[in-house]
Each structure stands twice: as C-alpha cells, then as structure tokens.
Amino acid sequence: MKIRGAHSFLSEDNVISANKFKLLSEPDINKYKSRFFEINKLQDFMLNLPDSFDNLEFLSNVERLSTQSSADVMETLYLEESTDEKVISLPDIKTVGIKENIFDILNKRESKRDFSSAVVPLIKLSAFLKFSMGINSETINNKSEKYFLHRTYASAGALYPVSLYLFLKKVQSVPTGFYKYQPFHNSLLPVNLENSEQSNLMSLMNFSIEKIPVFGFLVWDIRKNFFKYGERSLFFSLIETGEINQNMDLVSSALDLGFCQIGGYKRHSVSSNIKLDEMSEYLVASFVLGCV
Numbered sequence: 001m002k003i004r005g006a007h008s009f010l011s012e013d014n015v016i017s018a019n020k021f022k023l024l025s026e027p028d029i030n031k032y033k034s035r036f037f038e039i040n041k042l043q044d045f046m047l048n049l050p051d052s053f054d055n056l057e058f059l060s061n062v063e064r065l066s067t068q069s070s071a072d073v074m075e076t077l078y079l080e081e082s083t084d085e086k087v088i089s090l091p092d093i094k095t096v097g098i099k100e101n102i103f104d105i106l107n108k109r110e111s112k113r114d115f116s117s118a119v120v121p122l123i124k125l126s127a128f129l130k131f132s133m134g135i136n137s138e139t140i141n142n143k144s145e146k147y148f149l150h151r152t153y154a155s156a157g158a159l160y161p162v163s164l165y166l167f168l169k170k171v172q173s174v175p176t177g178f179y180k181y182q183p184f185h186n187s188l189l190p191v192n193l194e195n196s197e198q199s200n201l202m203s204l205m206n207f208s209i210e211k212i213p214v215f216g217f218l219v220w221d222i223r224k225n226f227f228k229y230g231e232r233s234l235f236f237s238l239i240e241t242g243e244i245n246q247n248m249d250l251v252s253s254a255l256d257l258g259f260c261q262i263g264g265y266k267r268h269s270v271s272s273n274i275k276l277d278e279m280s281e282y283l284v285a286s287f288v289l290g291c292v
Contacts (some may be wrong), residue, residue: 070158073224074149077160081182081189088174088188090126098254105254112258115211115290122172124255125214126186128289131254132247133164134183151183153243156236161224162244162284165191165274167201170213170290178274191274201273202286203264214289217270218244220282241285248287258292261285 137150148158155161164181166188168174177193201215218241225233245261252259265286271278 070148073159077224078149078184081184081187083185084189086190087182087185088179088190090129090186090188091123093123093127093130096123096127096255100254102250105250109249109253111249111260112290112292113206113260114292115208115213115258115288116292117170117211118291120171120213120257120289120291122174124257125168125171125174127255128248128251128257129164129181129183130186131251133181133244134186149184153240153247155240156225157228159225159228160240161221161233161237162240163219163221164244165217165219167198167215167217167273168213169196169198169215180274195273200266200269202262202266202288204262204288205264207288212288212290216248216287216289217265217274217283218285219274219276220284222280222282238284245285245287248289252289256292258290259287261287 131152134152135149136152139148139150151160166179166181167177168179168188169176174188175190175193176196178191178195179188180191181187182189198209198212198215202209220234220237220241222233225236229236249259249261263286265283267283268278270276270283270286271281276283
C-alpha cells in the first residue's frame with residue numbers, strides 16, 4: 001500500500017463528510033478530529049513508514065504513541081456508537097447459563113449447514129454477540145489515567161478496526177433488516193431496513209437460504225489502524241478477524257446454535273446495503289447463524 005493512497009481517506013474533509021459521523025454533535029466531532037485524526041500525529045507516522053519494521057525511528061514512534069493512541073481511539077469508538085431511540089438494546093445475558101467447559105465445547109465444534117425454521121431467541125443473539133465481540137472488563141492506565149475497556153479478543157494496539165454488520169431475518173422482536181453491532185452498549189444500530197432480499201448477499205451451496213435467520217459480515221475500517229501500522233494494518237486486521245470468527249464458532253456451539261463461516265459473500269451488493277464506501281471500509285469475512 002502506497003503512502004499517497006492513504007492521503008485521500010485521512011484528510012479532514014473526508015473525515016467530517018463521512019456518513020457515520022452525522023449522529024455526533026459538533027463538539028463531539030471536533031473531539032473526534034483532534035484525538036483520532038490529529039494531523040501532526042499522522043504526519044509523524046506517514047513520514048516514517050518503512051518497508052519493514054526494522055526502522056528504529058518508526059518503532060520509537062509506535063512505542064511513544066502506543067498507550068495514548070489506544071486510549072484516544074477507544075474513546076473515539078465509544079463516541080461513534082449511537083444511543084438514538086431507534087437503537088435496539090440487547091437483553092442482559094446473566095440468565096444465559098453455559099455449563100460446558102471449554103474442552104467439551106472445542107470437541108463438539110463443527111460448521112453447521114442445516115438450520116431449523118425456528119426464530120432465534122433475542123437473549124441467545126445477545127449472548128452470542130456479547131461473548132464473541134463484546135466488552136469483558138476494564139482497567140485504568142496509571143500514567144494517562146484513562147480507562148481501557150477490554151474485549152473478548154485481542155486487537156493490535158487495542159485499535160479494534162473490525163466491525164460487525166448483520167442481516168437479521170428471523171430474530172425474536174427484531175424487524176428484518178441490516179444492523180451494526182455496537183459492543184460498548186451491546187446494542188443494534190439499524191442501518192438499512194428497506195431491503196429484505198437475502199439472495200443477493202451470498203452464494204451458498206448445500207444451504208437452504210430461506211431457513212437462515214442471521215447473516216453476519218465483518219468489516220475492516222482502514223482508517224482505524226493504518227495511521228499506526230501502515231502496510232501491516234491489513235495483516236493485523238485479518239488476524240483479528242480470525243480471532244472473532246473463532247470466538248463465534250465456540251460461543252455458538254456453547255449456545256447450541258448453528259454457525260458456519262462463508263467465503264462466497266457478494267461484496268458489492270453487501271457493501272451497498274450496509275453503506276460502505278469500499279475505499280476505506282472493506283468486507284473481509286462473513287458467516288451464517290441459526291437454530292439447529
């Protein structure tokens with residue numbers, strides 16, 4: 001990836017005009033800009049992008065800004081989440097009992113392609129999302145006195161550039177449509193409730209597409225980690241995507257739900273439905289989920 005390619009999606013104009021920021025108030029937008037897209041910090045990294053990580057000056061910059069940038073980006077990710085009245089808050093998962101140990105869950109893990117026609121209980125979807133991608137603990141950094149909210153998977157630099165979008169068709173109390181999962185609030189943000197046609201989402205073999213109640217799409221936002229890791233941001237994001245998929249595989253098994261990773265997603269159609277610009281946001285993985 002060339003440095004000049006980074007300039008188009010890291011410019012201030014593009015940051016402000018992006019659709020996703022329309023839910024933020026003006027003070028929050030300014031805070032977002034000053035913390036996440038501060039030009040001095042970006043230039044600091046861009047001028048030192050090496051072909052490898054053997055550049056001592058670059059390594060020094062990564063170390064120097066590591067803790068601060070992680071805390072700032074985490075605050076930015078929190079600000080991104082909407083609490084609009086249209087958002088669906090998912091139920092508390094304290095009542096979800098998982099009695100099996102991790103070794104039993106690993107032993108019974110398998111991809112499922114045959115789903116029943118049952119509606120997915122909202123409490124099970126909540127548990128699936130919370131345990132797979134949600135917040136699991138928090139700590140405070142003694143130097144910066146900033147809180148870090150940890151998730152159930154690792155992310156390079158704690159930048160979390162991978163997001164989850166869902167097409168929900170048969171989920172208890174949830175209208176059919178596209179949603180974005182909001183991990184800080186364990187909630188669903190409606191993205192597109194107008195298109196209910198699932199045949200243009202994936203090319204599926206050995207599946208009855210009519211029975212699939214949940215389609216999932218993992219999306220990498222290059223703006224959230226390229227400024228720190230340059231050309232390696234893609235590799236780190238794919239590692240993160242694999243960790244999320246593994247969590248989902250195991251959590252679905254523990255909840256007695258069927259899960260299968262799908263490589264045959266229709267990228268342009270899905271991207272259009274969930275309003276990705278396909279310049280800074282890329283669909284990198286997909287899956288289906290349902291009752292068995």
